[in-house]
Amino acid sequence: MxxxxxxxxxxxxxxxxxxxxxxxxxxxxxxxxxxxxxxxxxxxxxxxxxxxxxxxxxxxxxxxxxxxxxxxxxxxxxxxxxxxxxxxxxxxxxxxxxxxxxxxxxxxxxxxxxxxxxxxxxxxxxxxxxxxxxxxxxxxxxxxxxxxxxxxxxxxxxPLSLENEDGTVLVAAGSVNFEVADETTTVRLEGQLPEIDMNLQRRDDGKPVRVKLSGIGMTVDKHDYVDGFGQGPSAITLERMEIQTDNNPAVIIKKASIDEVSSRSSGGFNQSIAYRVGEVGANGQSIRNLALALSLRNLDESSLKALLESYKQILDSGATPQEALDSIADAQQQELQALALQVLEHKPTLALNEFGFETANGAARLSVVADLQAPSAEAFTPDAMITSMLASLKAEAGIDKGLVRDVASLIAQREPQYSADPAALQQQADLTTELFSGMALGAGWFQLQGDRLASSLHYADNKVTLNGQDMSVQEFIGFAFGSVLGAGLLGQ
Known part of the structure; x- marks a missing residue:
């Protein structure tokens, strides 16, 4: 016992x-x-x-x-x-x-x-x-x-039910689960908010406005989190958003997201962010697969950290961030420039990985990748500094004529003379498409590949290649300036 x-x-x-x-x-x-x-x-x-x-x-x-x-x-x-x-x-x-x-x-x-x-x-x-x-x-x-x-x-x-003179807002119950481990170098988070329903009225004319958001989510999965930089993905997602004003047709947005990914490689710190929308629809028309994806690669973390800390100190020096930036001292500005040059010395890459969207009959896409470097000591003017900062550039663009026709038709539908006459609407859309295509091809920026307007621009070693045609930088500047003048964008 x-x-x-x-x-x-x-x-x-x-x-x-x-x-x-x-x-x-x-x-x-x-x-x-x-x-x-x-x-x-x-x-x-x-x-x-x-x-x-x-x-x-x-x-x-x-x-x-x-x-x-x-x-x-x-x-x-x-x-x-x-x-x-x-x-x-x-x-x-x-x-x-x-x-x-x-x-x-x-x-x-x-x-x-x-x-x-x-x-x-x-x-x-x-x-x-x-x-x-x-x-x-x-x-x-x-x-x-x-x-x-x-x-x-x-x-x-x-769950919240808010009400005032402007209307009502209903917010469903939400939750966030989180985990911090490895002495705060690992952060994981997952949040959900099923619905927000806002029934309001505009203050200027009193017309009703309804905004309903469904399926809001948030995720973070970062590891090796040090000095504000961590590896791994994070995302904010929205399943559906509906916006309706007065008796107008509702605008419906589906499958929207903001996706961010950070990583480390032998070249340095890399970060990308992408804004995507699966579909935007209104009045029977829709635009699909909207995308804007950006990235920064080969960043030196110590230089980037020093730049951010200096910027943070400047923001803290004023009553408001805007006031601090408006009254920035010469010494602070010079310090920021010096730190920015340190970042450029590591030869980072800035990229517009994707920008585009689709309609029922076509798609448009644009991508730009720029390799940067520290400007040369001989570059004294802003133009010379920008030119010397650019080590290489590669841009690709493509627009389907079907997409141009869809967009032209969507714009023309807003005019009474076309909205009530389908034949006139089709004729106007075709005319606009051919006019746009003719200007793009005539200016020399695009080539016709089947039913698609395509353009390719490469720059490296002071040589420009536009749609397969080689030219010097000076020749390209003359071509670009001439095409702008020819289009009448600078007036007389």
Whole structure:
């Protein structure tokens, strides 16, 4: 019997000792989490037009649990560019490890240092949110802190019903699951917001406007996250967006996304971002597969970090970012230029990987890849600097005549004389297509390949190749200037 009692008592004593030890470490764990959050928030806020910071207001320790209060300070610019400050409060109940009761009741047996349960505190700033949530707390969350410094948790928002003189906004319940590991060098996040339905009226004429968004998602999967740079993808997706004003036909957007990917290679740091829309439709007409994809490759991280830090300091030097940029000192501007030159010395590549869209009868695509370099010391004028910065360039463009005809028809439909006469509409669309094609071919920028207008431009070693024809830079400048004059784009 004594052996059984001893076998039970020993693990209980060990767990109790671990709990007492953990209770002495919880406050430092919470403060470290706040400090890491501020670092991440500051890095993400550069150029975003908003500053967010978290601070701990109080901490009350206990044996099995502790309580804390935090303040989240938010500064954004209003429509006039003036800064506006907001502050929201969070209440936090922190269960001590290694085995918090809430985790055991949910079947989570892995020991953790602490389990946080936080929620939005009711205040004058958040009163409207509590009313919109019908008295339920509009924002709650949980975070498990591992002994290895990892964090894993979830953030949940309640359904909201907002109403004022401008109309109503209904927001479905949303959630964000996140994980931070490997001493904050790994960040994973997945968020979902099923629906936002806005029924408003315009202030100028009182006409109704309805905007409905469905299937909003967000994902982040970054590793080797150091000094604001991490490898891996992130994305924001939207399944469907419907916009309707007054009695006009609704504009429907399907399958929209913003996809970003960062990586490291032997050439340096690489980042790409792509904006895509599966379809935009209105009044029986649609445009599909819209894409704008950009990338920067072969960036030197240390030079890029120094450039961003200098830019960040300049933004912080004024009451607002715009005021800081308007009053930038000569020394600050020279420092930025010097750091930018350091980035160029690593010979980065700037690319418009894809820009285009499709209609029912054709497609248009454009791609541009530019290899950059530091300008030569002899380049004193802006034109000479730009020319010497460009090591090589490759551009490819293609436009189907069917797409030109579809777009011309869509534009002509807005005119009463064509919208009521299909034959006249077809004739006008054909005429516009042939006029556009003739101008493109006559100017020499495009060649006709079947039913497609195609163009290819290459530049390297002070030589330009346009659609297979070689010429010097001076000859190309003369050709380009002549084509602009011939088109009448500069007037007389």
């Amino acid at each position: 004594k052996k059984i009692a001893l076998a039970v008592a020993i693990p209980l004593v060990l767990i109790g000792g671990a709990t007492v030890y953990t209770s002495t470490q919880v406050e430092s764990t919470a403060r470290d989490a706040v400090e890491q959050a501020n670092i991440q928030l500051r890095e993400m806020s550069v150029g975003a037009g908003a500053d967010v910071a978290v601070k701990m207001l109080s901490f009350e320790g206990g044996l099995l649990s502790s309580s804390a209060r935090y303040q989240v300070d938010i500064e954004v610019q209003d429509s006039d560019g003036e800064p506006r400050q907001y502050a929201v409060l969070l209440e936090d109940r922190i269960e001590h490890g290694p085995f918090p009761v809430s985790r055991l009741t949910n079947g989570q047996l892995m020991p953790v240092a602490a389990q946080s349960h936080f929620r939005l505190e009711r205040s004058a700033q958040t009163e409207a949110l509590f009313e919109a949530a019908s008295g339920v707390n509009p924002l709650v969350g949980d975070v498990a802190f591992g002994y290895d410094g990892s964090q894993q948790g979830a953030l949940r928002s309640a």
